[in-house]
Amino acid sequence: MTQGRTASIVRNTSETQIELTINLDGNGEVSLSTGLAFFEHMLTQIARHGLIDLHIQATGDLDVDAHHMVEDVGIVLGQALNEALGDKSGLTRYGHAYVPLDEALSRVVVDLSGRPGLFYGVDYTRGRVGDFDVDLLREFFQGFVNHGMLTLHLDNLKGENAHHQAETLFKAFGRALRMAVAVDARMGDTVPSTKGSL
16 A cells, blocks of 8 residues: 555536545545535535545536536546545455434445445435535535445435435545545555455
């Protein structure tokens, strides 16, 4: 496992322009500019609870709606994770977490499998938090999974407040990802798979 697990990705399309830097061995520092305050609040949960440094500078067609921005940030974050992990030798590989917030409770399970798979069990009690459409959170995770090449199970087990539901999901995701990307000293340079690669 090489040290300095960082990556910087730039993505420019006709819809969004994104510059993202990630450090998997950070301490939860964030610098975010997407034009979407609630989304940034959720991204901050990943960084703080995952102890991942995350810097995003993004502009895009928010005059259309937030869909392209949210999905594309997920895509770029997934690309950055995949690059920062390198050949995945020495990884723990699996991670899981349960996180409550008042009445809400979510469970997230991660497998850095090399195979994209999203299993999303969330039924929000309302469609928007402020002016943010919570349906877009699935689009974020779908983009992330497709480009991060991992299997991700996200389940909100209970909740009455949509903000709390979303926040427990992102906090649990940060904690589960932190566990999965951790270096297991006993693995040495071995890739955690009987196939020999992920």
